Amino acid sequence: MKQRSWSDVVLSVWGVLVFIFLFAPILVIIVSSFNVGRLLVSWQSFGFDSFLALFEKPAIRDAVWISVQTGFIAAIVATLLGTLAGIAMARHPGKWVWWFLGLLLLVSVTPEIVDAVALLPWLVFLGQDLGIGLFNDGIIRLVIGHSLFSVAVVSYLVRARLVGQEGQLEEASADLYAKPPATFRRVTLPLAMPAVLAGFLLSFTLSLDNTVIAAFVQVSGTTPWPVYVLSALRSGLRPEIAAVSTIMLVLTLLALGLVAYVLRRAGDSAADIARTMGGG
Amino acid sequence: MRKSAGVALAFPAWVWLLVFFVAPVGMVIWFSFGYKPGIFGTHANDVLSFDRYVEAMSPTFFATFQNTLWVGIAGTVICLLVGLPVAYWMAVKAPPSRRGLLVALVMVPFWTNFLVRTIGWQVILAPEGWLSSALQAIGLIDGPLELLYTRGAVLLGVVYNYLPLMILPLFVAFDRVSGPLREASKDLGAGRWTTFFRVTLPLARPGVVAGVLLVFIPLMGDYITATVLGGAKGNMVGQLVASQFQTAQNWALGSAMAVLLIIVIMATVAVGAGLVWLVTLPFRSRNRLVLGAAEPSARSKPVEEVAV
Numbered sequence: 001m002k003q004r005s006w007s008d009v010v011l012s013v014w015g016v017l018v019f020i021f022l023f024a025p026i027l028v029i030i031v032s033s034f035n036v037g038r039l040l041v042s043w044q045s046f047g048f049d050s051f052l053a054l055f056e057k058p059a060i061r062d063a064v065w066i067s068v069q070t071g072f073i074a075a076i077v078a079t080l081l082g083t084l085a086g087i088a089m090a091r092h093p094g095k096w097v098w099w100f101l102g103l104l105l106l107v108s109v110t111p112e113i114v115d116a117v118a119l120l121p122w123l124v125f126l127g128q129d130l131g132i133g134l135f136n137d138g139i140i141r142l143v144i145g146h147s148l149f150s151v152a153v154v155s156y157l158v159r160a161r162l163v164g165q166e167g168q169l170e171e172a173s174a175d176l177y178a179k180p181p182a183t184f185r186r187v188t189l190p191l192a193m194p195a196v197l198a199g200f201l202l203s204f205t206l207s208l209d210n211t212v213i214a215a216f217v218q219v220s221g222t223t224p225w226p227v228y229v230l231s232a233l234r235s236g237l238r239p240e241i242a243a244v245s246t247i248m249l250v251l252t253l254l255a256l257g258l259v260a261y262v263l264r265r266a267g268d269s270a271a272d273i274a275r276t277m278g279g280g
Numbered sequence: 281m282r283k284s285a286g287v288a289l290a291f292p293a294w295v296w297l298l299v300f301f302v303a304p305v306g307m308v309i310w311f312s313f314g315y316k317p318g319i320f321g322t323h324a325n326d327v328l329s330f331d332r333y334v335e336a337m338s339p340t341f342f343a344t345f346q347n348t349l350w351v352g353i354a355g356t357v358i359c360l361l362v363g364l365p366v367a368y369w370m371a372v373k374a375p376p377s378r379r380g381l382l383v384a385l386v387m388v389p390f391w392t393n394f395l396v397r398t399i400g401w402q403v404i405l406a407p408e409g410w411l412s413s414a415l416q417a418i419g420l421i422d423g424p425l426e427l428l429y430t431r432g433a434v435l436l437g438v439v440y441n442y443l444p445l446m447i448l449p450l451f452v453a454f455d456r457v458s459g460p461l462r463e464a465s466k467d468l469g470a471g472r473w474t475t476f477f478r479v480t481l482p483l484a485r486p487g488v489v490a491g492v493l494l495v496f497i498p499l500m501g502d503y504i505t506a507t508v509l510g511g512a513k514g515n516m517v518g519q520l521v522a523s524q525f526q527t528a529q530n531w532a533l534g535s536a537m538a539v540l541l542i543i544v545i546m547a548t549v550a551v552g553a554g555l556v557w558l559v560t561l562p563f564r565s566r567n568r569l570v571l572g573a574a575e576p577s578a579r580s581k582p583v584e585e586v587a588v
Binding site: 005007008011012014015018019021022023024025026028029032040041042077080081082084085087088089091092094096100103104106107109110111112113114115116117118119120121122125144147148151155208209211212216225226229230233237241242245248249252253 | 286287288289290292293294296297300301302303304305307308311322362363365366368369370373374385386388389392393394395396397398399400401402403404406408409440443444472497498500501502503504507508518521522525531534535538541542545
């Protein structure tokens with residue numbers, strides 16, 4: 001057994017402290033969700049009342065439902081566009097790839113607030129000035145706003161996955177007389193699958209989390225959950241907000257567990273998983 | 281024919297991003313050269329000028345830009361100082377079997393609702409909250425905690441919110457620096473600290489760069505943290521832009537501020553990169569280490585030592 005030096009001990013203590021720091025507000029929210037009182041900040045007594053709000057208050061239920069719907073549609077759109085773009089970049093390289101990567105880079109470095117203020121007048125222009133009714137629909141507006149960053153993330157993930165594996169399998173498939181669509185469906189897509197799944201779940205959580213763009217592009221009647229919380233911030237926070245957040249945290253953890261499971265089955269190490277989740 | 285069919289796969293993504301990203305952002309840039317006509321108009325572009333940029337740089341708003349830059353730089357530096365030892369510990373010191381769990385733990389707050397986490401801090405920092413009473417009980421502070429709704433609270437909030445974005449790339453980078461390399465350095469007589477600063481850290485540089493960018497860029501545009509924890513004293517540019525569009529209805533000025541924000545972010549990154557290059561110049565020539573490009577396969581590449 002190697003003797004642990006003082007610097008190792010300091011490092012471990014520091015690591016544990018930082019983990020406590022990272023989890024402190026989450027624990028506070030979980031504890032607050034069992035608060036039976038009028039206000040989130042002042043503790044009254046223990047109880048499960050606030051969890052009932054999800055069933056009793058239509059505004060909360062609707063907001064969560066809108067968020068889940070938007071998350072799914074945005075994730076499907078982003079995964080579809082991103083997967084196709086990622087495959088194109090990895091398998092058909094050329095000068096255009098640099099232009100496309102440049103665009104993706106621009107999308108990922110533009111602050112959300114700028115996307116938000118840009119989309120608002122643009123959607124009004126498309127929906128009202130040009131009269132395309134599609135863009136007045138609340139869910140479609142949210143999906144558009146939420147998908148921008150996710151398209152970039154999925155494209156990076158799929159490209160990274162396929163660039164790592166050369167195109168020999170596709171060539172072999174073509175040599176064995178598979179038509180291009182069959183090769184695409186039976187060789188390329190399965191190869192890209194772990195990245196596609198990770199991208200889908202990432203897009204879903206990113207959409208569920210999106211507050212800034214959602215607050216700008218939403219129309220009344222389709223308020224997603226984070227925007228509901230943001231408006232509750234002004235009128236006073238109640239424990240039911242913590243309760244719904246706790247439920248959503250549990251669901252997010254399940255989704256994360258699924259990603260890790262899929263990636264591990266595909267044989268990735270912890271560092272690879274981190275790299276994939278970190279989007280690079 | 282097959283080639284063009286392949287490139288066409290990217291076509292839907294091109295169209296989507298051009299219509300919903302390039303066009304709207306282009307429109308904002310166009311608005312920024314216009315002006316606000318009367319009380320009820322939001323923007324007009326019949327006379328083009330740089331006046332909105334001058335207005336956005338007037339003393340009232342300039343203070344907010346300064347404040348944002350301060351929070352952005354201080355927050356990024358603190359994230360780096362806090363995150364670097366943690367990432368090193370996770371990648372090198374923690375038992376390998378537990379690394380996956382630790383990575384997952386770092387990601388849990390990352391994927392919990394941003395707004396709700398920040399509200400968690402609002403609860404913790406409240407003057408009548410438990411942290412305040414605990415600190416008063418120990419005698420560290422005399423009165424109630426007066427951190428909430430100050431610039432300090434915003435700084436704490438952004439460090440908290442963006443720390444996982446710093447730890448993850450650093451972890452990946454340290455994980456790539458193989459153990460044998462460090463052992464070799466020690467065998468050649470380097471101490472623990474020399475090994476860290478002259479072998480491990482230089483090899484982990486891509487991770488440091490990625491972490492700093494991943495934290496600094498979204499931090500500068502932050503809107504939520506400052507709104508929840510900042511109150512009137514901790515204003516950031518994100519809120520300024522939002523209020524020009526939502527309450528003041530001055531889209532021209534808001535657009536100019538948004539464009540300025542992007543310019544400030546890019547300029548700071550450029551200046552920072554230049555400074556780091558200058559400061560590390562003497563060290564790099566002293567180190568005489570030519571590092572293999574930090575590709576994923578870097579762990580198998582030999583590190584060549586070349587006399588300069």
